[in-house]
Amino acid sequence: MYRAFLIKYAEIGLKGKNRSYFEDCLCKQIRNNLRSLGEYVVTKEQGRIFVECPEDYDYEDTVEALGKVFGIASFSPVVIIDTIEWEQVCRAVGDYVDKFFPVRDFTFKVECKRGNKEYFMTSPEVCVEMGAYLLDRFPELKVDVHHPDHYITVEIRNRAYVYCQAIAGPGGMPVGSNGKAMLLLSGGIDSPVAGYMVSKRGVYMDAVYFHAPPYTSERAKQKVIDLARIISAYTGPIHLHIVNFTEIQMYIYETCPHEELTIIMRRYMMRIAERIAKDNNCLALVTGESIGQVASQTMQSLAATNAVCTLPVFRPLIGFDKQEIVEVSEKIGSYETSILPYEDCCTIFVAKHPVTKPDIKVIERSERLLADKIHEMVETALQTKEKLRIASYED
Ligand code: ATP
């Protein structure tokens, strides 16, 4: 029945002179998500974006792909009426009601949007006339202008459109409208959600994963790649940098007090992530940290980790409880993959009693013990990193 979708966006509408730029970003992201599904035509006209579908398109796949484009507040499957000749429009709207509502014991209200200001009727006139036509054709219907069960919306432009359904989009800002950030992506529940949330504000995401073979397996790495693919349906293609962290981790393990291991390791992760971020035009780092979740995320630990970065570090989950994070991960489809039981490089070397209130001065003193080799090890890690391009849609 439907050949097209009408896209509605919320916040972009508020952007004044930059609006066109945001709309273009949104159109681009819609095209990216639909490209692999067929030849869709995405056009913008007068504060609206229309997606016209190919003949043989799959409705469910299209709805799923559009549901992952940030910047979409809601989208409506619409019937396109290839004329604005009034009697034909009435008949087509009536046919639509006939097909869409096999059971017609509801109240309705007609709404009209008129992009075509030359049309011979005003919007209120269209509503009244269309309401009258529908009541005449379907006497079992009732009008309720205050609390209708259904709104039947008719838009008159170069052609006419009718729809009565709005499917929720993910909201936010279109990706690409707000620069790029580097996500520290582990195999856990939190970091994919953190990447999703920052990307939702229009930010392109690249990612870095620290792996420690043979202590962490190829399967652990594959899990991170799978998570990157899941969130890339929202963020767009992700360049995933895979850093071999084994040597650095072993060196810290052999050289520094064990209770400081996690903090020192995390400080090196942040330093390396920041180097990669700067080399790739990222303006911030993103982590899945949340206050108090583990020893390395107390206020003191976060301060100690933060101290080595000059880029801003975004921690969108900072005030979230685990359950709240789990809810988002279930919604975006990363949860099932995140809970697969593969080891993580942080858990292998954890001390029995890690410091929970690290003193930065003490940590710095311990790090000085690494002076001999750490610089070269960091350079080696950067030079030997692997880079993968991961895209869920597109290609
Ligand atoms: P997650 O569920 O995201 O793994 P977590 O609760 O296990 O988080 P930590 O292990 O303390 O917490 O890690 C905190 C954050 O540090 C993660 O959310 C992630 O951003 C980053 N991080 C941890 N381990 C790695 C890793 N191996 N590679 C890249 N980033 C990592």
Ligand code: MG
């Ligand atoms: Mg983790």
